[in-house]
Amino acid sequence: MSLFRAEFRRLGRRRLTSWMLALVLALMAVVAVVVAIEHQRPGPAATAAAEAAAEREYREQLVWMEQEIAACQQAQDEGTDQQFGWPEDCQEIRQWYPSQADLVQFNLPPAFEFRAGFGDMITVLVGLLAMAGFIVGASFVGAEWRSGGMMNLLLWRPRRLVVLGAKLLALLAALLGSGVLLGALWTGGFWLIARFRGITDTMTAGAWQSFGLAGLRGLALALVAGAIGFALASLGRHTAMAMGSAIAAFVVGVAGVGIIAGGMLQLPFWERWMWPTYLTAWLDTSVTLRDFTAPCEPGLGGDCVPPTMEITWQQSGVGIAVVVALLLGAAMWQMRRRDVT
Secondary structure, X not given: OOHHHHHHHHHHHOHHHHHHHHHHHHHXXXXXXHHHHHXXXXXXXXXXXHHHHHHHHHHHHHHHHHHHHHHHHHHHHHOOHHHHOOOXXXXXXXXXXXXXXXXXXXXXXXXXXHHHHHHHHXXXXXXXXXXXXXXXXXHHHHHHHHHOHHHHHHHHOOOHHHHHHHHHHHHHHHHHHXXXXXXXXXXXXXXXXXXXXXXXXXXXXXXXXXXXXXXXXHHHHHHHHHHHHHHHHHHHOOHHHHHHHHHXXXXXXXXXXXXXXXXXXXXOOHHHXXXXXXXXXXXXXXXXXXXXXXXXXXXXXXXXXXXXXXXXXXXXXXXXXXXXXXXXXXXXXXXXXXXXX
């Protein structure tokens, strides 16, 4: 049997792998059930009730509208309209209120529109896969060092880098296969939810392509999380090394940077120093940051327009690739140089 196949089977037979898979499936089921319960395709009865409520609210709205128009005209006659912020044309107040058709939509029960809502569901699945991949990856190699299994394996296959590389490839292959299967299950499940409790008619070929690319980026992020957990546990030769590093990344990289860069120093575009910004840019294709500490620059409408900075998914991808390469390179270098005891 090849080393890769042996490591792949070893990973599949670990109890933590089974537990994490069961946990991910359970959380997926909970999210899907909650979304299905909270949404409903409006039928004739719900539509009639929404139209009746909208007509009642629109009549009440007309009374308030006429009162405000009268107050606006009175303020113009008295010369105090600018003091209270009334528009030059009091009839513009009618545009401030929703139409009766909009009120009907507000009163309809929420329907799950696949095109509008599935993007957020992809992010949820990516978060679950990344969490599971990090924990499984860290435990896969960390437990081997802790139990002494790594030393016994090196007696059989003394080529250290080949052994560690086979473990990494087995982990990535398992994450890739499970990610594809769970992604297909996730897509099919929410398509059924939208089919029976929402809207699917707005889907186009471009929307499917966008979801597919988002899924591929999310799958790549799950593989990255598994590789980082694997590298950290290999460097520390203990699963706790990876878990402690993850906690430190959240405490220092999120809370610490936010307090220091955003609160104390008030650096321009301080969010660029936080690693979640780059994960968001990777998943959403881009993130636009705004510097509210800069002097105001009037826009076309006279409003203050802060300077902006865009972080693209390409920039985030380069940064993520560099971090993964450095961690895996350090793990391989330490495996080659340090004594196995």
